[in-house]
Amino acid sequence: MNKHVLHLVLARLVIALITLVIVSFTVFAATVLLPGDVVEILLGQAATPEAVAGLRAAMHLDDPAIWRFLQWFAGIFTGDFGISYANNMPVADLIGPRLLNSLKLAGITTVFSVPIALTLGITAAMWRGSWFDRTVTVLSIGVVSVPEFMVATSAVLVFAVYLKWLPALSFANEIHSFGQMLRVYAMPVITLSFVISAQMIRMTRAAVIETLNTPYVEMALLKGASRSRLVLKHALPNAIGPIVNAVALSLSYLLGGVIIVETIFNYPGVAKLMVDAVSTRDLPLIQTCAMLFCIVYLFLITTADIIAIVSNPRLK
Amino acid sequence: MMRSATQFRAAGYSINIVGLIGFLLVFSWALVAILAPWIIPYPIGEIVDFDYFGPISDKFWLGTDYLGRDILSRILMGARYTVGISLIAVMISCTLGVALGMTAAVVGGWFDTILSRFLDALNSIPSKLFGLVVVAGIGSSIPVLIMTLAIIYTPGAYRFARALSVNINTMDFVTVARARGEGTFFLIRSEILPNILGPVLADLGLRFVFIVLLLSGLSFLGLGVQPPNADWGALVRENIGGLPFGAPAVIFPSIAIASLTIGVNLLIDNLPQKIRDRST
Amino acid sequence: MANLVEIRDLKVEATSDAGRVIEIIRGVSFDIAEGEIVALIGESGSGKTTIALTLMGYARNGCRISGGSVSLDGRDMVRLSERERAAIRGTEVSYVPQSAAAAFNPAQTIMDQVVEITRIHDLMPRADAEQRAVSLFKALNLPNPQSIGSRYPHQVSGGQLQRLSAAMALIADPKLVIFDEPTTALDVTTQIEVLRAFKSVMKKGGMSGVYVSHDLAVVAQIADRIIVLKGGEIQEVGATEQILTAPQHDYTRELLSAFTPKQHARPQAPTAAARKPPLLDVLDISAGYGPIQADGLPLMRALKSVSFRLEEGRNLGVIGESGCGKSTLARVIAGILPQVKGDVIFDGRQLARSAAHRQKEELRKLQMVFQFADTALNPSKSIGDILSRPLSFYHGMGRRQQESRVCELLDMVRLPRAVRHRRASELSGGQKQRVNLARALAAEPKLILCDEITSALDTVVAAAILDLLKELQRELGLSYMFISHDLSTVQAICDEVIVMYNGEKVEEMATGLEEGPGHPYSRLLFSSVPKLDTRWLDSLELDPELVSAFARR
Numbered sequence A: 001m002n003k004h005v006l007h008l009v010l011a012r013l014v015i016a017l018i019t020l021v022i023v024s025f026t027v028f029a030a031t032v033l034l035p036g037d038v039v040e041i042l043l044g045q046a047a048t049p050e051a052v053a054g055l056r057a058a059m060h061l062d063d064p065a066i067w068r069f070l071q072w073f074a075g076i077f078t079g080d081f082g083i084s085y086a087n088n089m090p091v092a093d094l095i096g097p098r099l100l101n102s103l104k105l106a107g108i109t110t111v112f113s114v115p116i117a118l119t120l121g122i123t124a125a126m127w128r129g130s131w132f133d134r135t136v137t138v139l140s141i142g143v144v145s146v147p148e149f150m151v152a153t154s155a156v157l158v159f160a161v162y163l164k165w166l167p168a169l170s171f172a173n174e175i176h177s178f179g180q181m182l183r184v185y186a187m188p189v190i191t192l193s194f195v196i197s198a199q200m201i202r203m204t205r206a207a208v209i210e211t212l213n214t215p216y217v218e219m220a221l222l223k224g225a226s227r228s229r230l231v232l233k234h235a236l237p238n239a240i241g242p243i244v245n246a247v248a249l250s251l252s253y254l255l256g257g258v259i260i261v262e263t264i265f266n267y268p269g270v271a272k273l274m275v276d277a278v279s280t281r282d283l284p285l286i287q288t289c290a291m292l293f294c295i296v297y298l299f300l301i302t303t304a305d306i307i308a309i310v311s312n313p314r315l316k
Numbered sequence B: 001m002m003r004s005a006t007q008f009r010a011a012g013y014s015i016n017i018v019g020l021i022g023f024l025l026v027f028s029w030a031l032v033a034i035l036a037p038w039i040i041p042y043p044i045g046e047i048v049d050f051d052y053f054g055p056i057s058d059k060f061w062l063g064t065d066y067l068g069r070d071i072l073s074r075i076l077m078g079a080r081y082t083v084g085i086s087l088i089a090v091m092i093s094c095t096l097g098v099a100l101g102m103t104a105a106v107v108g109g110w111f112d113t114i115l116s117r118f119l120d121a122l123n124s125i126p127s128k129l130f131g132l133v134v135v136a137g138i139g140s141s142i143p144v145l146i147m148t149l150a151i152i153y154t155p156g157a158y159r160f161a162r163a164l165s166v167n168i169n170t171m172d173f174v175t176v177a178r179a180r181g182e183g184t185f186f187l188i189r190s191e192i193l194p195n196i197l198g199p200v201l202a203d204l205g206l207r208f209v210f211i212v213l214l215l216s217g218l219s220f221l222g223l224g225v226q227p228p229n230a231d232w233g234a235l236v237r238e239n240i241g242g243l244p245f246g247a248p249a250v251i252f253p254s255i256a257i258a259s260l261t262i263g264v265n266l267l268i269d270n271l272p273q274k275i276r277d278r279s280t
Numbered sequence C: 001m002a003n004l005v006e007i008r009d010l011k012v013e014a015t016s017d018a019g020r021v022i023e024i025i026r027g028v029s030f031d032i033a034e035g036e037i038v039a040l041i042g043e044s045g046s047g048k049t050t051i052a053l054t055l056m057g058y059a060r061n062g063c064r065i066s067g068g069s070v071s072l073d074g075r076d077m078v079r080l081s082e083r084e085r086a087a088i089r090g091t092e093v094s095y096v097p098q099s100a101a102a103a104f105n106p107a108q109t110i111m112d113q114v115v116e117i118t119r120i121h122d123l124m125p126r127a128d129a130e131q132r133a134v135s136l137f138k139a140l141n142l143p144n145p146q147s148i149g150s151r152y153p154h155q156v157s158g159g160q161l162q163r164l165s166a167a168m169a170l171i172a173d174p175k176l177v178i179f180d181e182p183t184t185a186l187d188v189t190t191q192i193e194v195l196r197a198f199k200s201v202m203k204k205g206g207m208s209g210v211y212v213s214h215d216l217a218v219v220a221q222i223a224d225r226i227i228v229l230k231g232g233e234i235q236e237v238g239a240t241e242q243i244l245t246a247p248q249h250d251y252t253r254e255l256l257s258a259f260t261p262k263q264h265a266r267p268q269a270p271t272a273a274a275r276k277p278p279l280l281d282v283l284d285i286s287a288g289y290g291p292i293q294a295d296g297l298p299l300m301r302a303l304k305s306v307s308f309r310l311e312e313g314r315n316l317g318v319i320g321e322s323g324c325g326k327s328t329l330a331r332v333i334a335g336i337l338p339q340v341k342g343d344v345i346f347d348g349r350q351l352a353r354s355a356a357h358r359q360k361e362e363l364r365k366l367q368m369v370f371q372f373a374d375t376a377l378n379p380s381k382s383i384g385d386i387l388s389r390p391l392s393f394y395h396g397m398g399r400r401q402q403e404s405r406v407c408e409l410l411d412m413v414r415l416p417r418a419v420r421h422r423r424a425s426e427l428s429g430g431q432k433q434r435v436n437l438a439r440a441l442a443a444e445p446k447l448i449l450c451d452e453i454t455s456a457l458d459t460v461v462a463a464a465i466l467d468l469l470k471e472l473q474r475e476l477g478l479s480y481m482f483i484s485h486d487l488s489t490v491q492a493i494c495d496e497v498i499v500m501y502n503g504e505k506v507e508e509m510a511t512g513l514e515e516g517p518g519h520p521y522s523r524l525l526f527s528s529v530p531k532l533d534t535r536w537l538d539s540l541e542l543d544p545e546l547v548s549a550f551a552r553r
Helices: A003-033 A038-046 A049-058 A065-078 A091-126 A131-144 A148-162 A178-212 A215-222 A227-264 A270-280 A283-311 B002-012 B017-039 B071-107 B109-123 B127-138 B142-169 B172-180 B184-220 B232-238 B240-245 B248-269 C048-054 C082-088 C110-114 C116-120 C126-139 C158-170 C188-205 C216-222 C240-245 C250-259 C270-274 C326-333 C360-365 C383-395 C399-412 C417-421 C429-442 C459-476 C487-493 C520-527 C544-550
Strands: C003-015 C021-033 C037-041 C063-072 C093-096 C176-180 C208-213 C225-230 C233-239 C280-292 C298-310 C315-319 C341-346 C366-369 C447-451 C479-484 C496-501 C504-510
Touching: A003 A065, A003 A283, A003 B109, A003 B127, A065 A283, A091 A131, A091 A178, A091 A227, A091 A270, A091 A283, A131 A178, A131 B248, A148 A178, A148 A227, A148 B184, A148 B232, A148 B240, A148 B248, A178 A227, A215 A227, A215 C093, A227 A270, A227 A283, A227 B127, A227 B184, A270 A283, A270 B127, A283 B127, B017 B071, B017 B248, B071 B109, B071 B142, B071 B184, B071 B232, B071 B248, B109 B142, B127 B142, B127 B184, B142 B184, B172 B184, B172 C383, B184 B232, B184 B248, B232 B240, B232 B248, B240 B248, C003 C048, C021 C048, C021 C063, C021 C208, C021 C233, C037 C048, C037 C216, C048 C063, C048 C176, C048 C208, C093 C158, C110 C116, C110 C126, C110 C158, C116 C126, C126 C158, C126 C188, C158 C176, C158 C188, C188 C216, C188 C520, C188 C544, C208 C216, C216 C240, C216 C250, C225 C240, C225 C250, C233 C240, C233 C250, C250 C459, C280 C326, C298 C326, C298 C341, C298 C504, C315 C326, C315 C487, C326 C341, C326 C447, C326 C479, C360 C366, C360 C383, C366 C429, C383 C399, C383 C417, C383 C429, C399 C417, C399 C429, C429 C459, C459 C479, C459 C487, C479 C487, C496 C520, C504 C520, C520 C544
Parallel strands: C037 C208, C037 C225, C093 C176, C176 C208, C315 C479, C315 C496, C366 C447, C447 C479
Antiparallel strands: C003 C021, C003 C063, C225 C233, C280 C298, C280 C341, C496 C504
C-alpha cells in the first residue's frame, strides 16, 4: 500500500468520524430537544408540579442541552448508556443478550444470501437479455418494491399456512435440537434473505454490466476470449469496488428489514427491543439502540469504501 | 442523420404496453384517493358483518376485518392516507433537495462541502430507524409523519440532484453563461434546471415508492397513521391476527401497496429514454 | 497475389433507441491482397470502423450484419458460429484500437494482456510468449523492453500504450491487422514515432492491414491502397498515389482541397499597426490548478509567465500540443480561470481576474467560442432563445428587436432562419459551431477567443468554418485569438503565431513560411505535421536528440 492510498483511507476514516458526531447529535436532538416532556410522560397521572421538578433535577434535564449532549456522547464511548426509564436497569444489560440474538440472525442471513445473490447478479449480467436474466430482474424488482412485512406475511402464508412446514411465529427461548433451531430461524432468515438479496442482485448486476460495456472488455472479446473469461478475468476484477459497495448497502438494509422481521416473528433481538421502547418512550434505550444501528451502518459503508480504494488498480 | 433525428423524437415519446399498465395502476389509485368517500360501499367505521375475518363474498368483495368491518371500504379510504401523505412528503423532500442540490453545485466551495457533509451524515441513519426515533421523541400525527418522511428523503434527493447538476455545471454552455456575466439564479433556473428535470422527475417517482414503503412499514409497527384512521400499512397491522388462517383482510391491503409501488416502478422504468436520460 | 479478404455487398443495420432500423453500411465490396495495407478513409459516420470490425465478424451493440459476405482466407466471418469466430479472432485477424488507454484493462499488467491471445488460444508456453512480446517491444522501439511488461497501463504514456497495443495484436502472427485510428488521439510529435514503428513491423512481417483513419496525410504514409467512404458507401478506390494526385470522385477532391492549407496572406505592414495601442496586452501571466504553494503559485502550473500582444484587426494563433497550456491561456483571458500573477489589458483597460468582477461592457467586447460545439449549447433551449439571451443581457433589446436581430445573426453565419425554432440536438456539428459563433457575434465583440473550434469537426466542414471566420472579419473588423493544435488551421487564418510548450511561450513569429521557426521545439513541431506525400515519412529526418528532449512518447 503506498502513501497515496494510505492518505485516502485515512481521509475516509476521518469522514466516518465526523459523520458519527453529526449522526449522534441528530439522534440526541430528535429524542430530547424536540417538544414533548419526558418527565410528564414518565410520571403520567402522578405529574404534580413538585414531582415533575424533582424528577427533572434528578435527571439533569435542566442542564444546558449541549452539556447534556456531551455527557451522553462521552457515555457512549465509556460504555455508560444510562438507565432504562421503563425497568430501571442499565441499558447495557438490557441490550447485551438481545444484541447477540440479532447478530445471529444477521449472520445466518448473510451467510445464505451473499453467495446466492452475487452468483445470481453476476450470471444475470453475463447472460443479459436472456430469459434467465429477465426472470431474475423481474423477481428482484418485485421484491424490492413491496414492503418487508409483505415478504414476511407471504412467507408465512406459503410455508406455514399452505405448506404447513414451519410454525407461523417463532420464539427463540428454548432451542434443544438442530431441527428446532431450523424451525425457529427459518422464517426470519427466509424473509430477510429475500429482502436483501433482491437489492444485492440488482446492484451487482448493474455493476457487472457497466464494466462489461468498457472498451477493454470489447478488446478482450476481439482477442477471441470466451464469455466466462470476459466476465471472470476482465470485468469482475474491475467491479470489486461497486460489488463490495452493493454488498455493504444491502447488508445495511438488514438493519431496516430486521426491525419488521423481529417484530412480526416476535424475535427477541435489538430491533424488537427498540420498537417496544418506542411504545414506552424509553429514551435512553432508544438512543442507544439507534446509535448501535448507525454505528453498524457506518462501519459497513466505511469498510466498503476502504476496500474499493485498496482494490482500485489505478492506485497501485 | 438529420432526417431521422426528427423522426426519432416523434417515436421517442411513445410509451410501451408495460409502461401503460404502470400508468393506469398509478392513475386509478390517484382517482380512488380523490373519490374514496363517494365510492365506498359501507361506512368505514361501521361493523357490518357478525363474523370477523369474513371471507370474500358477494356482499363483501374483499371480506371483513377483525371487527367485521368491510375491507374494501377501508382499503379505498386508506388510499387517501397512503397516497396523500406520501405525495406531500415526496414533494417537500424533492423540492428542498433539488433546490439545495443545484445551488450547492453552482455555488461550490464551502457551502457545498458543509451542506454535502451534513446531508450525507443524515443519510447514514437508516430510514426506518430515523422514523422510530422521531416518533419516540415527539409522537405520531399526520403532520409529524409528513415532515419526518420529507426530512428522511431530502438528503437522497439532494445527492441525486447535486450529482446531475455538477455534471451539467462543467458543460461549456454553463461556462459561456458565466463568462457572459450571468448571476447564480439565472444559472440555476435557466441553464441547470431544464436539463435535469427529466431524471429528477423519474427520481421523484422512485422516492415516492420508498416513502410509501417506509410509511407502510411505520404504520405496520403501529407508529404511523393512528387509529381510528388507517392507511394500508395500519390495515395489515390491525388484521395480522388473521394471518395464520390466511384471511383476505391481511392479504388485500398488502396487495394494494404492492400494486401502487410496482405500478410506479413499471411506469418509471418504461418512460421514454429521452425523459430519463436528458443529462447524458 | 491471392486475395486474403473478399468483402461482397456487405450491409450493416443499426437499431436506434426508439427501435428504428437504419442501414449504416449499404452494400460495400472490396478485396485485400496478401501483404497489402488498405486504408478506409472517411468522415465521422462514414462507417469506416463498422466495416473494419466486420472483418472480425463483430458488430457493436445495436448493430447487426444484415447482408453480404466477409470472406477471410476462404471463410465467411458472417456465417461462422460465435465459437468459430472466437477461434479466428486474435490468431488470424487482430485489432489495434483507437484509444489504447481505454482498451487496456486497468487491473492487469501490460504483459498479461499482451500475451493473452496466446493464452486464450493455447498457442505457446507462457515463457515463449513473453520472449516474443519483448522482441516485439524492441521492434516497436519501446523503452525498457525487458521491464515495461510488468507495469500497469496507467503507468505508461499514451504513445507507448498505442505501440503496446500493436504488440498485443501482433503476438500471434495474424494474417490481417486492423488499425482503428490508432494515432488520432496522439500529438503530432508522438504520432511520427508510432507510425514509423507500425510501418516497419508490418513491412517486416509481410502482413495485410486495414488502416482506418480520417486523416489523408497519415494514411498516405502507410497504405498501398485507399478506399474513400461516405455515408456507408464506397466513393472511390485507388492506389494511394493516384488518390492523392489524380482523384476521380468529386468527394475525394473535396477532401483533398479541404486538407490543403490555404495560406493566410494579408499584406498589412506590421510597422503601421505597431503605432496603434494593442487591443489585447497579456503581461507575464501565471496560472494553474490546485492549492497555492508557498511561492504564491498553484501546485499544477499550467501557464508560466506568458506575455504577448495582439493588435486590433489582426489574428493571433496559439499553437502547441495537448497540455501545453494553450486552452488555459484562453480561459484566463476570458476570466473563467483567474490568474495568480500577471495582468490582462484589453481595449485600454485592465481586466479584473475573474469574469464575475468584470464590467458588463468589458465582458461584451471579449467573447469566447469553445471546441465542442454540442456541449456549448444548452440542449433544452431553442437556438432562438440561445441567441436572444446576449441581446437582452448586453443590449437590453425588447422581444421584437431580438427576433429580427436573431434572423440577422443567422444570416451572418449562413444558417437558414428556420433554425431558430430548432434545438441544438437537431443540428449537425458544423451547424452547431455556426450557432456558437452567432452567439459570440450577438454581443458585438471586438475580439473572439476561438478554442480549437474546428478540431472536432470533419475536414470539409472545418474548412467552411474557417472561410466564414475570414468573411466575418472582413465585414465586422473583428480580431481573433485562434487556439489550435493543428498548424495548417492556424496558418489559414492568423497573422502571427505563438508556439507554446509546457506552459511557456517558446516562440512568437509571423505565419508566412519565408522565415522558418527559430526555436528547436517549434522546428520539431512544424516538421512533424504529416504531408500529403507518400514519401514524407520515409524521407523525414528528425534530430533524435530533439525528439527525445521534447516529444512525450
